[in-house]
Amino acid sequence: MNPLRIGWIGVGAMGRPMCLNLLNAGYPVMVFDKTASQCEPVIAAGAAMTASPKDLMAAVDVVFSTIFNDEGLRDIVMSEDGLLAGAAGAGIHVDMSTVSPDVSATVAQALAQRGVQYLRAPVSGTVSLAASAQLSSYVSGPKEAFDAVRPVLACLTARQTYVGEAEEARVIKLMINLMVFMSTAVIGEGLAFGARAGLDRALMIDAINDSIVASPHYKTKAEKLKQREYSADGAISLVVKDLDLALAVARRNDAALPISSLVRQYLAMMQSRDMSHLDVAALADVLAMMSGHADAQDFRPSCPGP
Template identity: 45%
Template sequence: MGALDGWKLGWIGVGRMGTPLCRRLLEAGAEVTATDPDHTRIAALAQEGLRAAMTAAGLAEQTDIILSMVPNDAALLAVTLGPGGLAEEIRPGQVFIDLSTVSPATSAQVAEALAARGADYLRCPVSGSTSTAASGTLTIFASGPEAALDRCAPLLGVLGKETLRCGTAEEARAVKLMVNLVVALTPAIIGEALAFGGRLGLDWEAMVEALSKSVVASPLLAYKAGMLKARDWTPAADLDLIAKDLDLALAVGLREGAPMPLSALARQFAAAYQASGEGELDFFRLATWPERLLAPNPR
């Protein structure tokens, strides 16, 4: 017996993160119907039991709980408030869970529209990577109605190792942006330390090993240590994505009067890599930023 036997779920967005998460739900016994602008993504999981729907509204007609993992604010608005969106068909008793990283303001628009339909809305952005999504070890920041969170706890338990309840409205959105600021700044700071050590004649791999075994070690650095040592920038989360998250946070900070000079600097580093056509590389490519100041053709 699977943890989600008998659950009828809808899923919006079968991309880099959505694919392993859908697979976990299927393996837990859920009946999952999905929609995505790229229909080949759904076809790739069809043999594992994933069903297809043409629109988000179609999911609301067929399922009890709908989840989404989409890339940005515009995509969330399109699948909820746009033509064929959830707001056309979602009804009282249904729950919409969005796992994406989006702005609190856009999320509040969605909340207002779904409240008018009598549906529950859970904001559940996740912290982790494609590998932690596949293993079910994401951390989930959750806010929304307590009763809906209680109802969906077994489902969230399949997707993540821990669900941190943050509040009843947009608090989870703020927490995720706060965490992502530290995530975005980490490779920039590490890059400066590695450049310093390199000037003193230290070996690149030895420096990464020292950092990963020191007081500054973190789960993020542990996950990225092998990538850093090999200088392999195959993306788990790419620079374009982290730049989008920084833009979201900086916009909120500007509106709220929060000083964010370091985050703004990290955004400019990301912009430099994007300008050179490297936006699709892993965001830990930012650790090589000092090399841009020292050599015209960094590796």
């Protein structure tokens, strides 16, 4: 039996290692990115490149996408050269981005009208976890489509959890992101408390990671926090986008999120200080900045990235 032909849209920091994992697993992969140079590493590894999402949809069995925001998802699906234009009454689209449930539902309806099954499969994890296929994925949409692509998802993620038929996966991903952002602010409050009492920063971080409140997130960020080395794995600009999506869902559902709302104000303060390029771990130094015990110049990198 021939393997599924895979299309991939969005060959950036997360999409690139996932494409490489599929190629290593023996899947034929065709890629598209608006910035064609992004595709070069996967083309060198054996992928083909196409000129548009429309052409991609017509040439493969399953299209995956890793897109930055709502506008990007709408564009790759519904533009003149989008997936809908190349749909021939069959196929599966698996979007692994973090986008709003509203836009996702709009895309789902449009694809269904052309006979395309649509899976929402946002992933949780870092670029390094993407490279080692250790991401987690929460998937919603048609169950038969999930069953069909699960072997492919298993090449990309360590866990694939089916959670419902509609936008459940979108809400779960936003919930997890909320907790990541809040927990980063929480560790900052703990560090500020200990620092005022004279504790060593590295000692505090090690103590946290050896305690009942330890988490994979804290352990992943330990060295960044110790060194205040905030080169971006998850930039504040991206965090703001995700947090705003979650707060919009909360408003629509009359859900009170007081801590998340406070974290959003912390992020706004960091944006006003030209810190959007820093990693989300920099949230841990908000209180130190507010009290005058730290400044953006104390962080590395100290100047915006490209």
